[in-house]
């Protein structure tokens with residue numbers, strides 16, 4: 685597991701200017717029909733592993749009672765301010781033990797920090813362990829091996845107190861034969877007093893074939909299906925076997 689990353693540590697307080705809840709509205713609307721679909725009782729409880737700053741969760745909390753967990757205490761602190769009504773826990777998605785099961789378990793844009801098959805399998809096994817029989821586990825890697833392409837995004841926002849952030853996110857795969865690719869983040873930070881800092885860091889992410897994801901979900905005790913969303917990402921949903 686790579687890291688720790690400044691983005692989720694001393695820079696975490698900038699998360700609402702980097703990736704605010706407003707940017708997750710369409711994505712949440714796309715995921716909700718799958719989350720709400722259930723073969724038995726309507727789902728009420730949802731555990732998110734790697735919930736980060738709680739930006740996606742902000743859109744889900746009207747529909748479910750959320751428990752939000754993340755490896756980074758700093759990111760959990762950000763999510764607490766965004767989602768004060770939700771339960772928050774610090775923990776690794778591969779090992780956290782919440783002590784109860786949920787109707788739904790979600791791993792969204794955090795699963796790519798699992799860079800080996802063993803890491804992914806541990807995270808999926810732990811997600812399945814926290815899912816009640818008949819409940820659902822939704823996993824959304826940013827890319828699978830079949831869809832990974834070099835990519836560049838820019839973005840960022842301003843705050844009312846004068847702070848501002850702009851970033852470049854630049855992904856490529858230096859070695860298509862291995863299980864990882866790289867994303868460079870370059871940040872320009874404007875502080876409230878107008879001073880500017882610039883910094884960057886490289887994140888290593890896991891990349892695996894679609895068939896591996898489906899096999900690992902099955903091995904975790906989940907009947908899995910996948911679909912491709914309107915942004916070209918694979919959305920895997922596993923139904924926990926009794």
Ligand SMILES: C[S@@+](CC[C@H](N)C(=O)[O-])C[C@H]1O[C@@H](n2cnc3c(N)ncnc32)[C@H](O)[C@@H]1O
Nearest residue numbers: 734735736737738739740755756776777794797
């Ligand atoms: C891109 S952010 C998630 C953002 C989140 N979807 C949101 O709406 O704000 C990725 C998160 O994954 C977390 N993470 C990385 N490895 C983890 C692990 N092993 N267990 C739990 N969280 C992890 C990081 O701390 C970071 O907060």
